[in-house]
Amino acid sequence: MKIAVFPGTFDPITLGHTDIIDRSLxxxxxxxxxxxxxxxxxxxxxxxxxxxxxxxxxxxxxxxEVLSYSGLTVNFCESVKAQFIIxxxxxxxxxxxxxAISDMNQLLNPxxxxxxxxxxxxxxxxxxxxxxxxIRNNGDSSLFLPMEIxxxxxxxxxxxxKK
Amino acid sequence: MKIAVFPGTFDPITLGHTDIIDRSLxxxxxxxxxxxxxxxxxxxxxxxxxxxxxxxxxxxxxxxEVLSYSGLTVNFCESVKAQFIIxxxxxxxxxxxxxAISDMNQLLNPxxxxxxxxxxxxxxxxxxxxxxxxIRNNGDSSLFLPMEIxxxxxxxxxxxxKK
Amino acid sequence: MKIAVFPGTFDPITLGHTDIIDRSLxxxxxxxxxxxxxxxxxxxxxxxxxxxxxxxxxxxxxxxEVLSYSGLTVNFCESVKAQFIIxxxxxxxxxxxxxAISDMNQLLNPxxxxxxxxxxxxxxxxxxxxxxxxIRNNGDSSLFLPMEIxxxxxxxxxxxxKK
Amino acid sequence: MKIAVFPGTFDPITLGHTDIIDRSLxxxxxxxxxxxxxxxxxxxxxxxxxxxxxxxxxxxxxxxEVLSYSGLTVNFCESVKAQFIIxxxxxxxxxxxxxAISDMNQLLNPxxxxxxxxxxxxxxxxxxxxxxxxIRNNGDSSLFLPMEIxxxxxxxxxxxxKK
Amino acid sequence: MKIAVFPGTFDPITLGHTDIIDRSLxxxxxxxxxxxxxxxxxxxxxxxxxxxxxxxxxxxxxxxEVLSYSGLTVNFCESVKAQFIIxxxxxxxxxxxxxAISDMNQLLNPxxxxxxxxxxxxxxxxxxxxxxxxIRNNGDSSLFLPMEIxxxxxxxxxxxxKK
Amino acid sequence: MKIAVFPGTFDPITLGHTDIIDRSLxxxxxxxxxxxxxxxxxxxxxxxxxxxxxxxxxxxxxxxEVLSYSGLTVNFCESVKAQFIIxxxxxxxxxxxxxAISDMNQLLNPxxxxxxxxxxxxxxxxxxxxxxxxIRNNGDSSLFLPMEIxxxxxxxxxxxxKK
Numbered sequence: 001m002k003i004a005v006f007p008g009t010f011d012p013i014t015l016g017h018t019d020i021i022d023r024s025l026x027x028x029x030x031x032x033x034x035x036x037x038x039x040x041x042x043x044x045x046x047x048x049x050x051x052x053x054x055x056x057x058x059x060x061x062x063x064x065e066v067l068s069y070s071g072l073t074v075n076f077c078e079s080v081k082a083q084f085i086i087x088x089x090x091x092x093x094x095x096x097x098x099x100a101i102s103d104m105n106q107l108l109n110p111x112x113x114x115x116x117x118x119x120x121x122x123x124x125x126x127x128x129x130x131x132x133x134x135i136r137n138n139g140d141s142s143l144f145l146p147m148e149i150x151x152x153x154x155x156x157x158x159x160x161x162k163k
Numbered sequence: 164m165k166i167a168v169f170p171g172t173f174d175p176i177t178l179g180h181t182d183i184i185d186r187s188l189x190x191x192x193x194x195x196x197x198x199x200x201x202x203x204x205x206x207x208x209x210x211x212x213x214x215x216x217x218x219x220x221x222x223x224x225x226x227x228e229v230l231s232y233s234g235l236t237v238n239f240c241e242s243v244k245a246q247f248i249i250x251x252x253x254x255x256x257x258x259x260x261x262x263a264i265s266d267m268n269q270l271l272n273p274x275x276x277x278x279x280x281x282x283x284x285x286x287x288x289x290x291x292x293x294x295x296x297x298i299r300n301n302g303d304s305s306l307f308l309p310m311e312i313x314x315x316x317x318x319x320x321x322x323x324x325k326k
Numbered sequence: 327m328k329i330a331v332f333p334g335t336f337d338p339i340t341l342g343h344t345d346i347i348d349r350s351l352x353x354x355x356x357x358x359x360x361x362x363x364x365x366x367x368x369x370x371x372x373x374x375x376x377x378x379x380x381x382x383x384x385x386x387x388x389x390x391e392v393l394s395y396s397g398l399t400v401n402f403c404e405s406v407k408a409q410f411i412i413x414x415x416x417x418x419x420x421x422x423x424x425x426a427i428s429d430m431n432q433l434l435n436p437x438x439x440x441x442x443x444x445x446x447x448x449x450x451x452x453x454x455x456x457x458x459x460x461i462r463n464n465g466d467s468s469l470f471l472p473m474e475i476x477x478x479x480x481x482x483x484x485x486x487x488k489k
Numbered sequence: 490m491k492i493a494v495f496p497g498t499f500d501p502i503t504l505g506h507t508d509i510i511d512r513s514l515x516x517x518x519x520x521x522x523x524x525x526x527x528x529x530x531x532x533x534x535x536x537x538x539x540x541x542x543x544x545x546x547x548x549x550x551x552x553x554e555v556l557s558y559s560g561l562t563v564n565f566c567e568s569v570k571a572q573f574i575i576x577x578x579x580x581x582x583x584x585x586x587x588x589a590i591s592d593m594n595q596l597l598n599p600x601x602x603x604x605x606x607x608x609x610x611x612x613x614x615x616x617x618x619x620x621x622x623x624i625r626n627n628g629d630s631s632l633f634l635p636m637e638i639x640x641x642x643x644x645x646x647x648x649x650x651k652k
Numbered sequence: 653m654k655i656a657v658f659p660g661t662f663d664p665i666t667l668g669h670t671d672i673i674d675r676s677l678x679x680x681x682x683x684x685x686x687x688x689x690x691x692x693x694x695x696x697x698x699x700x701x702x703x704x705x706x707x708x709x710x711x712x713x714x715x716x717e718v719l720s721y722s723g724l725t726v727n728f729c730e731s732v733k734a735q736f737i738i739x740x741x742x743x744x745x746x747x748x749x750x751x752a753i754s755d756m757n758q759l760l761n762p763x764x765x766x767x768x769x770x771x772x773x774x775x776x777x778x779x780x781x782x783x784x785x786x787i788r789n790n791g792d793s794s795l796f797l798p799m800e801i802x803x804x805x806x807x808x809x810x811x812x813x814k815k
Numbered sequence: 816m817k818i819a820v821f822p823g824t825f826d827p828i829t830l831g832h833t834d835i836i837d838r839s840l841x842x843x844x845x846x847x848x849x850x851x852x853x854x855x856x857x858x859x860x861x862x863x864x865x866x867x868x869x870x871x872x873x874x875x876x877x878x879x880e881v882l883s884y885s886g887l888t889v890n891f892c893e894s895v896k897a898q899f900i901i902x903x904x905x906x907x908x909x910x911x912x913x914x915a916i917s918d919m920n921q922l923l924n925p926x927x928x929x930x931x932x933x934x935x936x937x938x939x940x941x942x943x944x945x946x947x948x949x950i951r952n953n954g955d956s957s958l959f960l961p962m963e964i965x966x967x968x969x970x971x972x973x974x975x976x977k978k
Contacts, residue, residue, distance in 0.1 A: 002516070023602055026572065026602070027491070027516070027573070027602070027604070071789040071790075072785070072786065072789045072791050074791075075789070075791070083515065084516070089584065089588070089605070090263075091259045091263070092255065092259055092418045092581045092584060092585065092744065093256055093259055093745055095578065095581060095584045096581065096743045096744055096745055098607070099578070099607040099777065100742075100743070100777035100779065100782065101777075101782070102607045103607065103609075103610050103777035104777060104778075104782050104786075104796075106609070107795050107796075108786070108791055108792060108795070113512055113515070113516070113606070114606070114607065115516070115604055115605070115606065116578070116604070116605035116606070116607065117602070117603070117604065117605070118587070118588040118591045118592065118603065118605065120592075120595065121447050121448050121449075121450055121451055121592050122447050122448045123447075124447055124450075125262065125263035125264075125266035125267060125447055126267075127263065130263065130264070130267050133235070134235065134267075134271070137234045137235045137238070138234075139235050139237075139238070139271055140271060143270050143271070144267075144270075165353070186439055189409065189439070190328070190353070190410070190439070190441070246352065247353070252421065252425070252442070253752075254748045254752070255418045255421060255422065255744065255748055255907045256745055256748055258415065258418060258421045259418065261444070262415070262444040265444045266444065266446075266447050269446070276349055276352070276353070276443070277443070277444065278353070278441055278442070278443065279415070279441070279442035279443070279444065280439070280440070280441065280442070281424070281425040281428045281429065281440065281442065283429075283432065284429050284936050284937050284938075284939055284940055285936050285937045286936075287936055287939075288751065288752035288753075288755035288756060288936055289756075290752065293752065293753070293756050296724070297724065297756075297760070300723040300724045300727070301723075302724050302726075302727070302760055303760060306759050306760070307756075307759075397952040397953075398948070398949065398952045398954050400954075401952070401954070416589075417585045417589070418581065418585055418907065419582055419585055419908055422906045422907055422908055425940065426905075426906070426940035426942065426945065427940075427945070429940035430940060430941075430945050430949075430959075433958050433959075434949070434954055434955060434958070451588065451589035451590075451592035451593060452593075453589065456589065456590070456593050459561070460561065460593075460597070463560040463561045463564070464560075465561050465563075465564070465597055466597060469596050469597070470593075470596075579915075580911045580915070581744045581907065581911055582908055582911055610773050610774050610775075610776055610777055611773050611774045612773075613773055613776075614773055614914065614915035614916075614918035614919060615919075616915065619915065619916070619919050622887070623887065623919075623923070626886040626887045626890070627886075628887050628889075628890070628923055629923060632922050632923070633919075633922075654842070675928055678898065678928070679817070679842070679899070679928070679930070735841065736842070741910065741914070741931070744907045744910060744911065747904065747907060747910045748907065750933070751904070751933040754933045755933065755935075755936050758935070765838055765841070765842070765932070766932070766933065767842070767930055767931070767932065768904070768930070768931035768932070768933065769928070769929070769930065769931070770913070770914040770917045770918065770929065770931065772918075772921070773918050
């Protein structure tokens, strides 16, 4: 059984993320979307909300599981018996950063292989950072987000405007 | 009437910035230097000072206007009826970052076009971050700055040293 | 009057090229598509054909002119009284190459300014080299080409297959 | 059944190539090493030799098949019923080049997915071009090559020196 | 007498750093490892500990001296009469960042030359940031660290786990 | 005695090359400018001319020697007892190419160290390829060339125009 982890912060999940997940489905028997919890970084959306959004988007897809984790990604992979890590590559700076992490992970556990997909051209400039900026400033965030979360994000956006 | 916005933090404006402005003048009827105010980032110099410095540098140049703004750059462009955004490119990492923002802005408002100029070679390693570092540590910041602000910055520098 | 040259080999013109031309139209009074003739590089399509294809695509657009030239691009700009060169940027390696040429041109003639546009995300992996490869190997080149040349290229493709 | 093509020129196969193949084995049921034959590029080693070398290296590995092909890689994938293309990434310029090809292939056939692996750090500067340079100039090519071809390459090297 | 400064934060020193120091020894008569103290950045390990670790690693090497400094690196070089700055290059983004600093330093003091070495391939993905992440999360940090500090870091690691 | 090789084609030598040589002089006791002769690449200027031009530029500088060589650069270094190779870095693509060669050379002979200098900003877009293009097309090549070869190159340029 081929199990892969797709790690990230997903704050929030974008069309760039779902593109990578959808294109990876044929390759694996199970894909665990692993939401890394980092005590130093304050997220825009609470972890429960981020988990539920992804679960909702993939509610018909049996192969997808959503979990949160803290600590090293390789340790999380070991705990869920995943042999693969999936990462999307948008830019040259993504590539350099991801290559260094992939090298480090290979040293920490040579049994776990990192698989890269190049982001589809039209999504390759989407980042959660920019999407959060659009949300915060009341722009049209639906351009960048899966349909299933247009409504909840637009609700959140109204909350942000009131502050 | 061709109106362009040159957005940035200008904390402080450097010879790299004025090079881009000077070389863009022929292309547009009006250039609005837009100083983005970001509540999360504490600037070295107060916004009024940054506005006045740029106004002073271009006091003879009728085409230049200086304004501050908050929120999304495309929204600011709409409010001042600008159809163009000007950006300078120094490095590969600049290029990738700017390309992503330009893509996002094109999605948010396809009527607004981002125009890039490559920084003149001799200025292509100047950044406001480095200049602030030189100022903070009492180095010769005048190498990097327009003549008109040598004196005020050197005054500010003496203040920083006292702290 | 603002005149710009958009130089290239256009062997053949792709959707990536027309995207840059279309987005530049508002900025200039005239855009001269300059097809560089390089005695060392054997093109796939004869120069007359390349000129006619571009003229045909823009036959309704008064601002566009199509010319061939040999020698330095700055000299061609001088001869047609253009003050601007337009270039599209797809990738990091494009950027570095174009920046060096833009620097050199600025030394050769400081009156001529190079203006860059970032290629629209969905076209940013299109290159004439790859399109020629698709044509040569009988792939579906229409995915990458302006509608007006689908038919002539498909005719040419049949010729290539016979060889 | 998951079938992948690992396309390349393999002129000759290096430790960088075998690293990618070995690390991909767990992911697929069959890996077809596809040696692209390009009429414009004169190889250092004849196609039969390159095929035999790879077959010899993987003679114990049932999952590996070695074939030559000409034309577009996606067409070759279709003909061998492969749904995946495997590519190794060494450098930033590799990444940009491969991303463009992967985008083009996704347009030509959206059913075929390109999977990238980052080359193991110690092999990430190995290229067939450099290895050919070492062979041609009588350097110690065995540093870069799988053990199984040390002897045949060293034989070839003596031939090159005689010329 | 040729004196070089190897500046950095060394929080902690890694095998990537010692590789650069070891390979620079033949070139210079004295190498001063300069630990920059930055009031804005809270280090993982106190400055005394970082100094002692490096002194301990090079206790047999007469050419190495270890000092801390604050302020601009060129000023530190002047104070210790160093004509050279040594920097290691791992990645493209390292290169761009270091090139800009090297340019700025050349403007501030043209007598001081920055010398770059490319990190040895197998260490080129090691960064102190990642190593700190491994330490914090109780991974096997000894893979990335000089032997002499395996024990003290492992002690520190146990402390971090208790928190 | 510290001996370094500065390898290249120098077809012709530019201000970018002399900048690197001049800045390296303090570091070494002897610098051998090594002109690589490559049977596959037809140069613009004959090897004797390229040697004489460099000798002439550095006729007052006792530390500089000029030699031609063929084969691997490390072998040339061994034959002239050089422990160092000097290379200038202009761009990101330079860096990646040079890093790969530096890695390969370190494998072939670990005693030979490659030292990089970042090209001075104002020369960082100069390349022999572009300079040859300017010469061929009768542009003002003196902008890019050491004073000592302005006259001979301008003579050569007149010859090229006659063809």
